[in-house]
Amino acid sequence: MPDDDWRFGFRLPPFRLPEFFPDDFEVVLPVPGRFRGRPVGTRWVLAVALLVDLVDALLVLTVVGPALLARSFVVFVISLAVAGAVGLVAVWELVAVLIGYQALTLVPSVTVLVVVRARYTDVDA
Numbered sequence: 001m002p003d004d005d006w007r008f009g010f011r012l013p014p015f016r017l018p019e020f021f022p023d024d025f026e027v028v029l030p031v032p033g034r035f036r037g038r039p040v041g042t043r044w045v046l047a048v049a050l051l052v053d054l055v056d057a058l059l060v061l062t063v064v065g066p067a068l069l070a071r072s073f074v075v076f077v078i079s080l081a082v083a084g085a086v087g088l089v090a091v092w093e094l095v096a097v098l099i100g101y102q103a104l105t106l107v108p109s110v111t112v113l114v115v116v117r118a119r120y121t122d123v124d125a
Contacts, residue, residue, distance in 0.1 A: 026063070038100070042114070042118045045082055045114055045118075046111065046114055048082070048117070049082060049108075049110040049111040049113075049114040050108070051108050051110050052075070052078055052110045052111075053108035053109070053111050054097075056071065056075055056105070056108075056110070057106050057108070059071050060102060060105050060106050061106075062102075066095050068102055068105075069094070069097050071097070072093040072094045072097045072105060073094060075090060075093055075105075075109065075110060076090045076091060076093060076094055078110055079109060079110050079113050081085070081114070081119045082110065082114055082117075083110070083113035083114055084117055086113050086116055086117045086120075087117075089098050089109075089113060090109050090113060092104075092109075093105045093109060
């Protein structure tokens with residue numbers, strides 16, 4: 001195959017993408033305890049959990065198809081981040097979507113898991 005065959009490929013000049021975020025940039029979800037040396041209270045985390053569950057409920061009512069499974073996965077990851085090991089219980093949302101019971105995911109699971117974690121573990125309020 002000759003190198004000058006224009007139908008099978010193309011070349012780009014060398015380029016570099018600009019840096020969008022500084023090197024020390026990191027996404028951190030709120031977890032009760034300490035955040036960058038400052039205490040983060042359970043009330044603030046609970047407010048974030050309520051907001052996540054509100055947005056989640058709106059998405060459950062409006063999103064259909066494979067996006068609903070992706071939404072459940074995101075809720076599962078957020079539950080793990082804000083509720084720790086207790087957040088593993090949120091896998092039930094994925095199971096509910098997979099077996100066809102999407103309406104069950106309207107339950108405010110992130111909020112419930114944050115409350116359970118705050119109530120039954122040693123987290124400063």
